[in-house]
Amino acid sequence: MIDKNFLLKFGTAALISSLIVPLDACGNKTKNENNDSSASSSTQSSDTFLDESVSNDASTDVSSDESVSSEASADASSNTPLPVNVIDDAYRTTYEIFVYSFYDSDGDGIGDLQGVINKLDYINDGDASTTDDLGCNEIWLMPICPSTTYHKYDVIDYCDVDPEYGTIDDYKELLTEAHKRGIRIINDMVMNHSSTQHKWFKEAVDYLKNLPEGAEPDSAECPYVDYYHFSKEAQTGYEKLPGIDWYYECRFWSEMPDLDLDNEAVQQEFADIAKFWLELGCDGFRMDALTAFTTDDIAISTDELTPFVKAVKGLNPDAYIVGEAWTNSASYAKFYASGIDSLFDFDYSGSEGTIAKCAKGKLNPTKYVQQQIDEDELFSAYNANYINAPFYTNHDMARSAGYYTGKTATQSTKLAGALNLLMSGNAFIYYGEELGMKGSGKDENKRAPMPWDSEGSEGMTTGPKDIDKINQSNGTYADQKDDPDSIFNYYKKAIGIRNAYPAIARGKCSILDSLSGNRFAVWKKDATSVIENPDIEDQVVIIILNNDKESVEIDLSKDSSADGFRSLGASLSTGADEAVLDGDILTVPSFGIAVLTVSE
Ligand SMILES: [Ca+2]
Ligand SMILES: [Ca+2]
Numbered sequence: 248m249i250d251k252n253f254l255l256k257f258g259t260a261a262l263i264s265s266l267i268v269p270l271d272a273c274g275n276k277t278k279n280e281n282n283d284s285s286a287s288s289s290t291q292s293s294d295t296f297l298d299e300s301v302s303n304d305a306s307t308d309v310s311s312d313e314s315v316s317s318e319a320s321a322d323a324s325s326n327t328p329l330p331v332n333v334i335d336d337a338y339r340t341t342y343e344i345f346v347y348s349f350y351d352s353d354g355d356g357i358g359d360l361q362g363v364i365n366k367l368d369y370i371n372d373g374d375a376s377t378t379d380d381l382g383c384n385e386i387w388l389m390p391i392c393p394s395t396t397y398h399k400y401d402v403i404d405y406c407d408v409d410p411e412y413g414t415i416d417d418y419k420e421l422l423t424e425a426h427k428r429g430i431r432i433i434n435d436m437v438m439n440h441s442s443t444q445h446k447w448f449k450e451a452v453d454y455l456k457n458l459p460e461g462a463e464p465d466s467a468e469c470p471y472v473d474y475y476h477f478s479k480e481a482q483t484g485y486e487k488l489p490g491i492d493w494y495y496e497c498r499f500w501s502e503m504p505d506l507d508l509d510n511e512a513v514q515q516e517f518a519d520i521a522k523f524w525l526e527l528g529c530d531g532f533r534m535d536a537l538t539a540f541t542t543d544d545i546a547i548s549t550d551e552l553t554p555f556v557k558a559v560k561g562l563n564p565d566a567y568i569v570g571e572a573w574t575n576s577a578s579y580a581k582f583y584a585s586g587i588d589s590l591f592d593f594d595y596s597g598s599e600g601t602i603a604k605c606a607k608g609k610l611n612p613t614k615y616v617q618q619q620i621d622e623d624e625l626f627s628a629y630n631a632n633y634i635n636a637p638f639y640t641n642h643d644m645a646r647s648a649g650y651y652t653g654k655t656a657t658q659s660t661k662l663a664g665a666l667n668l669l670m671s672g673n674a675f676i677y678y679g680e681e682l683g684m685k686g687s688g689k690d691e692n693k694r695a696p697m698p699w700d701s702e703g704s705e706g707m708t709t710g711p712k713d714i715d716k717i718n719q720s721n722g723t724y725a726d727q728k729d730d731p732d733s734i735f736n737y738y739k740k741a742i743g744i745r746n747a748y749p750a751i752a753r754g755k756c757s758i759l760d761s762l763s764g765n766r767f768a769v770w771k772k773d774a775t776s777v778i779e780n781p782d783i784e785d786q787v788v789i790i791i792l793n794n795d796k797e798s799v800e801i802d803l804s805k806d807s808s809a810d811g812f813r814s815l816g817a818s819l820s821t822g823a824d825e826a827v828l829d830g831d832i833l834t835v836p837s838f839g840i841a842v843l844t845v846s847e
């Protein structure tokens with residue numbers, strides 16, 4: 248992986264823009280830097296920041312005034328202009344898209360690949376001088392291959408695009424347009440099972456149907472009979488084939504027969520499938536259902552994953568692979584032995600996960616950090632080059648905004664987003680979480696139409712057939728985009744901070760115990776062992792998180808580990824008050840976050 252770094256700490260977007268253009272001309276494909284905080288004046292010192300924050304009360308009003316320079320309007324809740332510093336490596340910010348419910352380009356109510364292309368500029372326009380885009384730099388496409396279902400996790404053909412979504416040409420166009428903007432695309436790879444309508448399964452079943460009474464199946468006659476787990480006896484997780492006395496394994500659903508991933512012919516099929524997509528320009532894969540490869544046996548499942556990882560890395564060492572192993576970290580960590588880059592961090596996710604607890608104020612934030620330190624030790628033991636994959640919701644989980652109730656619901660919704668984005672690794676955001684989307688209960692509700700604007704407006708999808716009526720009470724994108732206090736603008740700023748300080752996504756954590764308390768944590772992130780380019784500034788940062796209902800004052804002079812960190816690099820706030828640094832004293836508001844860098 249080649250670092251294509253540039254640290255631009257200039258006051259005006261115009262200057263940034265003028266520097267970007269020649270870089271583009273040199274052919275650097277990645278230029279997804281974001282300057283989302285984007286005030287126009289320079290604040291290289293904490294003093295300057297403080298001066299500006301004095302006038303901050305007025306700035307919210309000013310933000311709606313069009314006469315203010317455009318780069319100041321996107322997020323006027325803080326006047327911290329962030330540096331621009333995106334590294335083209337695997338420590339990304341990834342946006343998970345359920346294509347079906349995202350954006351419909353042709354008016355049939357079903358989202359499609361042209362719809363994703365249409366909204367790429369929402370995710371990242373690749374232009375640092377504009378600040379109305381989210382700033383993510385990778386997309387995980389949920390399955391796009393031909394399938395019988397709306398969710399498409401039962402694959403009929405692994406080397407094509409479902410006609411509901413478009414064509415291979417649309418996919419190629421999506422890659423081209425995404426890469427132009429510095430966005431990588433990873434595909435969902437459903438390897439545990441195919442559809443019963445896949446030709447492998449259909450041919451195997453036809454063969455078994457015609458097998459003479461008492462004869463044993465022979466893969467020399469029909470190789471596909473060994474692609475699945477067929478049995479003469481009923482077993483746990485098996486269903487009977489209609490009309491004949493054979494059973495087949497199908498752990499998730501009768502129409503999703505489990506593949507035999509021990510079979511080298513099956514492994515070769517998936518190596519060929521990976522090659523097909525990588526040759527089109529796909530940047531990697533999200534592996535579905537690892538724990539079901541061989542149910543209840545992670546050791547064997549890991550062995551079954553390893554040939555695929557080797558095949559992909561052999562084809563493209565920079566291709567990225569992240570796995571879904573829905574279990575606790577002590578168990579899923581073992582999959583790192585396969586050489587896979589990342590595994591989703593399930594311990595932090597969901598309504599009872601570490602992020603939700605911390606966002607509710609029910610967990611000491613130092614525990615949120617300590618758990619990352621413990622995980623680092625655990626995962627490193629299996630793969631020294633592992634990259635964590637934090638997330639907190641996905642298409643199988645209730646939407647995060649529904650986890651929180653009462654007066655602080657919106658604050659907690661915002662903070663949860665930041666807690667995910669402050670973690671090291673490749674942070675995943677499920678589409679619509681940045682708008683505080685709602686949806687829980689049946690799976691369809693968790694995969695609701697992206698609320699761009701009012702129902703029926705251009706591009707709006709109708710969603711899965713059996714979806715319940717969901718009240719998107721946090722508002723649409725249209726409602727939120729110009730509101731400096733919206734969940735959307737909070738997210739944008741959080742991603743901007745992650746993009747501004749590469750140590751946040753790459754650093755090893757250490758807690759500054761003497762500065763931390765029951766409701767606030769102070770920790771260092773040191774990325775010097777990860778970032779290869781010595782020109783990158785701020786390879787070590789200090790983060791302060793306060794999840795109390797009151798603001799907190801911290802005397803930084805009490806811990807020598809904080810010596811020199813006297814520049815307020817960023818403040819992220821769920822309310823009106825921002826963090827303030829006055830000499831050694833840092834004040835962080837309730838539900839607030841601050842990032843300190845070394846003084847300049
Ligand atoms: Ca459509
Ligand atoms: Ca931009």
Ligand SMILES: [Ca+2]
Nearest residue numbers: 505539540541
């Ligand atoms: Ca299986």
